[in-house]
Amino acid sequence: MPLVLPLLLAVVLFCIGVYGVLARRNVITMLMSFELMLNAVNLNLVAFDAWRVDEATGQTLAIFVITLAAAEIGLGLAIVLLLFRGHGHVDADAARDLLEHEEAS
Amino acid sequence: MTTALFSVAGAVAVVAAVVVVVSRRIVHAALWLVLALGAVAGCFGALHAEFVALVQILVYVGAIVVLVLFALMLTKAPTNPLPEITSGRAPFAAAVAAVLALILGAGVVLAFGNEKIKPVTDGSATAVGTQVFKNWVLPFEVLSVLLLAALIGAIALSQRTESAQRKKED
Numbered sequence: 001m002p003l004v005l006p007l008l009l010a011v012v013l014f015c016i017g018v019y020g021v022l023a024r025r026n027v028i029t030m031l032m033s034f035e036l037m038l039n040a041v042n043l044n045l046v047a048f049d050a051w052r053v054d055e056a057t058g059q060t061l062a063i064f065v066i067t068l069a070a071a072e073i074g075l076g077l078a079i080v081l082l083l084f085r086g087h088g089h090v091d092a093d094a095a096r097d098l099l100e101h102e103e104a105s
Numbered sequence: 106m107t108t109a110l111f112s113v114a115g116a117v118a119v120v121a122a123v124v125v126v127v128s129r130r131i132v133h134a135a136l137w138l139v140l141a142l143g144a145v146a147g148c149f150g151a152l153h154a155e156f157v158a159l160v161q162i163l164v165y166v167g168a169i170v171v172l173v174l175f176a177l178m179l180t181k182a183p184t185n186p187l188p189e190i191t192s193g194r195a196p197f198a199a200a201v202a203a204v205l206a207l208i209l210g211a212g213v214v215l216a217f218g219n220e221k222i223k224p225v226t227d228g229s230a231t232a233v234g235t236q237v238f239k240n241w242v243l244p245f246e247v248l249s250v251l252l253l254a255a256l257i258g259a260i261a262l263s264q265r266t267e268s269a270q271r272k273k274e275d
Contacts, residue, residue, distance in 0.1 A: 001108040003220040006152060007213040009115040013122055014204040020126035022198030028176055028212050029131060032138050035169060039145045040201050040272050042157070043186070050152045050222045056232035060241055062149075062157050064234065067248050071255035077176040078259040084180040 006047035013093035027083065027090045038069045076097050107151045107224060135173050139166050154221070156230040188225035 013036055020033025042062040049058025084090050122140035128134040142165040149158035237245050 001111060001151075001222045001224075003222050004214055005108070005111060005115070006222075008146065008210055008216060009118065011117055011206055011209045011213060015202040016122045016126055016146070016251060018205060019202035021199050022201060023195040024126070026131060028180070029126075029134060030174060032125055032134060035138065035165070036116065036125065036141065039142060039161075039165075041119055041143060042161075043148060046149055046152050046154045046157055047222070050154065051220060053223065056229055056236050057212045057240075059154050059157050059229055059233050060236040062154070063108070063160055063237075064241075064244065066160055067252065068158075070169060071252055073172060074259050075255050075262075077172055078262040080176055081179060082262055082265075090180050105198060 003047065003051050006043055010043040010047070011042040013037070013043065025091050025093050027080050027092050027095075028077075030092060031073060033082070034076075036068060038065060040071075041065060092095065107153075111148055111151035114144045114151060117141075118144035118148065124138055132174070135170060135177060135238050138173070140165055141171070141184050153224070156233050 004026070014103065017037035017040065018033075019031045020036065024030055024033065042065050045058040046060040047058075049056060049062075052058075068094050080090055083095060118141050119135045121144060124137045125134045128137060143162065146158040146161040146165075147157075149161060155200055
């Protein structure tokens with residue numbers, strides 16, 4: 001199998017995730033796009049591990065990234081629920097509590 | 106054979122990922138995410154990383170998507186189509202993603218255009234276990250502490266809202 005195939009698939013998945021994070025308004029959809037990007041990274045790790053016939057270092061790192069993704073989505077969804085309880089919406093564009101006003105209003 | 110399998114799984118993953126990002130119904134997007142992550146697990150399998158594929162199905166499809174569906178249920182997210190699902194930055198975001206894909210794709214093709222993956226036959230669980238407990242013991246333990254911290258953080262976040270709201274009402 002050519003090595004470019006998994007790498008290009010990872011590039012496409014990562015860019016779809018980038019579009020989702022930048023374009024969508026719902027915070028939960030943004031978190032789902034984060035998962036797509038992390039999966040692209042895992043695909044890269046596993047592909048390079050299969051290329052260098054190594055002792056599964058890349059696969060070990062992929063498992064670590066999956067663990068990190070689980071921790072990230074847990075905390076992220078807790079923050080989303082906090083946002084919903086405080087504001088009644090999960091719209092990323094409308095969450096402006098930390099907005100810095102440039103002029104003293 | 107593995108190339109054909111990988112291509113089919115990769116095509117499914119790309120189509121499902123596109124639907125996740127552009128779908129107007131959020132619950133449908135979460136369910137398409139199951140398909141995308143499952144197809145990526147198939148790609149891992151085609152790359153002879155069976156253990157990673159199984160962990161992917163177990164953690165992502167079994168835990169993360171269920172967690173996302175729970176969050177959708179708890180936030181009473183609008184499950185019917187919305188007119189404004191994307192922000193006004195959508196064309197800009199599409200341009201950024203396209204340019205990034207072009208740059209990364211060109212770099213990958215230029216750097217690794219002629220390399221081939223040799224097929225290996227043995228399974229991967231033994232190798233991963235040996236690596237984790239031989240070379241990566243300290244990161245493994247730190248990860249367990251990180252999971253505990255994430256757990257405590259999530260509990261603290263949900264507890265704090267109730268007490269803060271009670272304080273606000275008083």
